[in-house]
């Protein structure tokens with residue numbers, strides 16, 4: 001079975017408290033971004049589960065790849081399942097705040113559910129996904145949602161303004177560790193109610209929709225603010241860091257495609273619609 005795990009963007013992100021377990025409570029809107037990897041899961045020819053990686057190099061031991069961890073998690077509960085061959089072609093930038101690894105984990109669970117005929121409900125798949133990462137549960141239903149708690153409590157959040165909006169995502173070739181980014185933030189009460197702010201026209205979001213990672217990352221990574229300013233100079237109605245970065249995106253309501261913008265030649269750019 002061949003699936004295409006897509007990335008996500010965060011629209012606003014409030015880090016509200018540090019929990020005793022070291023994780024943080026947050027509220028953020030998550031929307032699917034159609035920048036995708038390709039993931040194939042097949043019954044294994046021999047009795048051994050194997051992963052083949054192509055495309056962008058994925059840091060870390062292949063045995064700890066989130067696709068393999070998804071399989072191992074299911075096998076612990078369903079020991080009779082056969083071995084599988086997993087082929088992952090990695091496209092989405094890593095350490096970018098685009099949730100690419102989390103998407104691979106969730107899409108692996110969804111594909112394994114079908115290939116191994118496990119008949120898990122979406123709710124059960126979300127429960128497995130949560131165990132692989134805070135962001136993973138979002139990618140099971142893969143619909144725009146308000147995420148609270150650790151980022152895994154999801155409430156549907158339709159955002160009709162995005163239907164006719166062009167989007168540009170810029171990855172400045174910088175790997176930002178999510179754990180380190182959280183460690184640099186001082187939690188605080190939100191200045192605006194996120195749901196109310198996002199109900200307004202996109203043009204108002206510049207004043208009301210904030211990603212709390214931006215202020216703490218800015219001194220260390222000045223390129224992030226520079227990218228936002230470049231996107232605003234090119235007419236974006238809203239520009240922001242996604243998640244814990246380093247990808248920055250801009251939105252152009254009413255446009256089919258975003259305007260061309262000159263970035264450093266080492267940066268990667270995705271243009272399209274959400």
Ligand SMILES: C[C@@](CO)(OP(=O)(O)O)[C@H](O)COP(=O)(O)OP(=O)(O)OC[C@H]1O[C@@H](n2ccc(N)nc2=O)[C@H](O)[C@@H]1O
Nearest residue numbers: 023024097098099133134135150151178179182243244245
């Ligand atoms: C910041 C966000 C916003 O959507 O996305 P990314 O920037 O990673 O894409 C997420 O909260 C990232 O979720 P995810 O990438 O799944 O994180 P996890 O694997 O669960 O945790 C990685 C590390 O981040 C920190 N962490 C994560 C989630 C959370 N609510 N509080 C935390 O403090 C912890 O230090 C944890 O060890």
Ligand SMILES: Nc1ncnc2c1ncn2[C@@H]1O[C@H](COP(=O)(O)OP(=O)(O)O)[C@@H](O)[C@H]1O
Nearest residue numbers: 060065066094095096097098099100101102104
């Ligand atoms: N399939 C995978 N794709 C990407 N990263 C993976 C994968 N499996 C494990 N990882 C690990 O997860 C880390 C961060 O993944 P990713 O979700 O892409 O970043 P972000 O948290 O910025 O959205 C990487 O440093 C990598 O070691």
